[in-house]
Amino acid sequence: MSETDVKTSYQDRKERVLKGGQEKYHEKNKEAGKLFVRDRLQLLFDQGLQAEDGLFANVMAGDLPADGVVTGIGKINGQRVCVMANDSTVKAGSWGKRTVEKIIRIQETAEKLRCPLIYLVDSAGARITDQIEMFPGRRGAGRIFYNQVKLSGKIPQICLLFGPSAAGGAYIPAFCDVVVMVEGNASMYLGSPRMAEMVIGEKVTLEQMGGAKMHCSVSGCGDVLVNTEEEAIEYAKKYLTYFPGNYTERPARTAPQPPADFEKTIEEIIPKNQNAPFDMYQLIDRLIDKESFCEVKKLFAAELITGFGRIEGQPVGIIANQPRVKGGVLFHDSADKAAKFISLCDAFHIPLLFLADVPGFMIGTNVERAGIIRHGAKMIFAMSEATVPKMTVIVRKAYGAGLYAMAGPAFEPDCCLALPTAQIAVMGPEAAVNAVYANKIAALPEEDRPKFIQEKREEYKEDIDIYRLASELIIDDVVEPDRLREELAARLDVYMSKYMIFTDRKHGVNPV
Amino acid sequence: MAKIQASMAGNVWKVLVKEGEEVKTGQDVVILESMKMEIPITAQADGKVQKIYVNEGDFVNEADDLIEVE
Structure with a gap:
């Protein structure tokens, strides 16, 4: 081969690979609002990939450019990040032997470089024709999940789901810290609707069974629902700003910003009536730097809000009861949601802020059958184990095990603060008076009952008065509502040097 | 039609709300009382109230129909 031929051959091959699969598949993706994998990477990274490996993977096959996956390293917001991105124009992004090897290698690279790994998933799953090479062995697809588990808590792992993640492939998102799903295109399922019909006789659509909306609002397998791929990429970029590159580093503090402007003060938005709903987002917005909220699982178990924010530039993970939804009562799903979020923040040194306004855990047959005790235990387990700075604010009330789950005094928060109108008790005054005096009330003539009940409720309220709790050192301080942000900022600053090892053991036995 | x-x-x-009344998305249509809390239930879409399935004081379970909106 002459020198010119060598060059032409190289350029031809490279160009062909960089174009991905056949034109008809590019057209099909375009119609569905899907970007070409290399365009996705261009949007995601500051200046595209700085290094790419395995570009010529399976080049001898001729029609499998890069073997359907792009792997490489680049910078996002100036921070080094590894990526694996399926190319759905190449055999629908399915996995062959080299596809799997490339994914495993970029995981190993991310581990060595100790930087975040993003998975851009858009794949039909395994190539059944290649199964012996890619499925069962030591470096088969199982290794991808093994590595994900090993990397969990070591480096941030993010999944942007742009298309299907089918069968085994559905476990890539499952082992990531956060999963962003594009409505209409993203899906997760173990067996397709066609398989469901053949094997169990169920007739169902893909959207109903494993669509983005379902997973982000019902199953909880998805964390963030977005309309477009661009939005998904924007979310990932913002999300990464709250995280260090790996567990040995700390999240970066940014320039402090004031909170957004509001007409009403904190004191004005919190109802005096313990039983009335209010919107917890309004409190969060008054405590954090403006536009710094980055929510996780907004549509799932909305009675508990979880998300990242900044206070004077310092990232925090917020866990807040939402009285506007289901009274802010904790359910099995909200406890499960909190457990994962707390564990995520703790792994990467993101301090926790608990905003408690909770009537307790839900009771009744439905939730007992759903295992609310087991799920509640998960939340309490994760919260207890967390060794990052933990700040608890009793906003209006914390009753029963709700106090425990929201990092109450016994769970070693660095501080447990309360607003002046807050109440802490085994149960609220109405329920307590009924529980204690039920027989006595029944024995009274009907006309005397309201007066008696009212008196006992007042006595009870005095008994659980917040200054009494402060006097007994149960809470660490009473804070005026409109000074709360200032107080939290000052405390966050002093808690940053906290160093704590929870206990000495191999590991706990998680109640999962 | 949405329930x-x-x-x-x-x-x-x-x-x-009353049957025949127009409701807007996000408007509170029923308030439940549970766990000593007021639980507002809001309309998910604009429309006209066709039927009210419950009376004040009734016990309802999660996912029970309350109101039908056309």
């Missing part, structure tokens, strides 16, 4: 359902188990405390 508005109970978000959790509890008692129907107040029904805030």
